[in-house]
Amino acid sequence: MAAIELRDVVKTFGAVRALDGFDLEVEAGEVHGFLGPNGSGKSTAIRLLLGLLRPDSGGATLLGGDPWRDAPTLHRRLAYVPGEVNLWPNLTGGEVIDLLGRLRGGLDQRRRADLVERFGLDPTRRCGTYSKGNRQKVALVAALASDVELYLLDEPTSGLDPLMEAEFQTWVRESRPEGSTVLLSSHILAEVEALCDRVSIIRAGRRVQSGTLADLRHHTRTTVVADTSADDETTAAALRGLAGIHHLSLERGRLVMEVESHDLAGVLRHLADLGVTSLQAHPPTLEELFLHEYGEVPT
Amino acid sequence: MNVGHAPDVQRPSAAPSSDGSAGPFTGTGQLFRLAARRDRVRLPVWLIGLTAVIGASTNALVGFYDTPVKQAGYAATVENSAVSRLMGGTPYDVDTFGGILAYEITAVAGVTVALMVIFLVTRHIRGEEESGNAELVRSAVTGRHAALAATLALASVASGLAGLLVAGVLALSGVAVGPSLLFGAGLAAIGLAFTAVAAVAAQVASTARTALGGAILVMLALFIVRGIGAVEDNWLTWLAPFGWQDEIRPFGERAQGWPLLVSIGFAAVVLALAAWLAARRDFGAGLLQARAGRPTAAGWLRTPMALAFRMQRGLLLAWGVGLVVLAAVFGAVGREVRTMIDSNPEVGQVILGQIDDVVLGYLSFVTHFMGVTVATYAVVSALRLRREEESGRADAVLAGGVSRTRWALSGIVVTAGCSALMAVAVGLGVGLTHGLVSDDMARVGPLLGAALGTLPAVWTLAAVAFALHGWVPRWTALVWLPTAWAFIQAYLGDLLDFPDGISGLSPFWHLPKVPAESFEPVAFVVLTGLALALTALGVAGLRRRDLA
């Protein structure tokens, strides 16, 4: 069963179409990465799932219920870390963690103590005096200490140092409740690569990609560098007109190009005839992958 | 790859001072313009509001005291009146036309100007830091004292304008220009003095809100000290900026400018203190550091209502102390009222309406006035709900399995309950002190009842805030319009004699003046019903809209 399902959701703020026919499926039990450039609609989608915003049109299902209508009952089964953490300045971090846990019906004291220690949080400080990272930790501990089915995390590690980031990753991999689902919005590609079973990429309010990282890689280009014994004119003539070749450059026998992954076999067959003396091919790095998805209009 | 040095580029410096280096005041000009721009709506609203109220009051008074006989009558009244002295200070030259006008408006004008600069200074020094707006600005090339200096400059300009406008109103009413300007200058000096007070509070307090509360408390304390000094006719008046203004005595033979210098000297010393403190304070923090708190939440902090109450505890306490002191002062003064009104029944009627027993009339006026003050507290408390939403803190509660209705009701119940508590405190404060000074405890019960009787109007104003919050959240602050109107109506309504349709915009106008008039269950029930309906409307609106 899908833990989250959004179908053709439109959400506008005046003239801004924050979500513009957006789709999202998150399977129960998976860690789902949610990526996209700034202002693409990630936080809007998550706040919509929380019933804080009402969609203009489209269908939304969350844990089998309607996120707007059934908000309070559904919220007992999920935990949320907001993208921008704002806490009550005159409550201490410890008070906020307890309060948020109790609203949801109680907190496991052992998990709470364990997380406070793992994240090195001083729970006696008032929230008004915490640094940004420490405020983030309070929200994170409050969310992770609850035993729920779904975690909606909007850039949960922004502002955390690498040690804390590592603690977070350990929690997702090893300590999170059995079978729980995580929707993880993030700009940290290494985090996404390390944790996520599947990812969805949103751009300008629309989903442009969804699948495992391997799937995504498959849909993009491989960089090919080859040295050939043939002269440059011959090489150029041989490759001209072949499908799936981009950014070809040729200089004194050295050939550099990007090839669509599904056209790779055909291109290599032609290369073989040119007398290849050396060949390197590497799949796109994650950065290349995302730059591609963030930056160009999908076809 | 070439990782050699980038060629030296001539960089334009952001704000060069004359010798090319950054002094402590570098950038003050830019910061001043920025602050003025951010206040381009707020400041004019304060100034226009002040001018309108003062203008309406003087306009109503003009025909009232146009003959020497009437002027002498006024003088005889206020010189022996404790209430007048408490609010207006030592009466000088109140047998002149200018003196009378000035004496009637001085309390409202002085307190308004003081509040205006206190809000302004706190907002620009601490509010901007807390919202993070200031950080970007401060990281640009600005001197150590630039932010403080820019804020103070803006507050001084605002005070000066307020003084000029009020002087203009007086002059237009037929008072000579010179004395009017002198009075206006005194008013501006009050603004300057409280600018300095607020600047110090902003350095010391640990949050913007406590800075604001602290400065206002100091202002009220100084106002009461001056009032007591004027009642007792002693040196206490010299302890407060309000008293220094009185000593200018602009309208008689004894007019003198030098008390202005006292204000300016006071402001200079206190500002120096503020600058000295500012250099010792961290950005975004006060000198009084928040103490370490509890590592875990108290057992009772487990519902949205407990949270709402916890967040408003400080507000409740601060207002509670302020209102009880005010109520006690009003109650204690009650005994002196008879002397005052006996000496001039005509004035008694103007201030208190057509009521036979003057003391009862006075107490009814006090109850009414204090009711409006409690309503101000209720509105502040009601606006907290909007603040919770705007800051995003409501998200955390709502994502925790709390329905919107329950979240809203938590705030609403806290506001309604705490304002009822406040009314009880006010009623007892007036009743007990009045009982003590007049040796007659029989009025305690009726006065408590009278205070409770104002609650429907208090709740109605809070409910306006809830309704606005539900449907037009960005305009929630508009609730201050009916609240300000309720004040004007309570303080000046009988004098200005508005048409009923306009007076009726204040919910308090619909309630009988208890204890002089008898309690009216119909008005009580209808207004309470209106408050409930507005609140329900607000909750309905909140349930169907996006949250910020």
Ligand SMILES: Nc1ncnc2c1ncn2[C@@H]1O[C@H](COP(=O)(O)OP(=O)(O)OP(=O)(O)O)[C@@H](O)[C@H]1O
């Ligand atoms: N309450 C609102 N009113 C008006 N516009 C809004 C509102 N909330 C979001 N937007 C707009 O909707 C778009 C999507 O914003 P959103 O916060 O969802 O982006 P995001 O993907 O979370 O970005 P980031 O990576 O920077 O967090 C933006 O253009 C934003 O300006």
Ligand SMILES: [Mg+2]
């Ligand atoms: Mg976001």
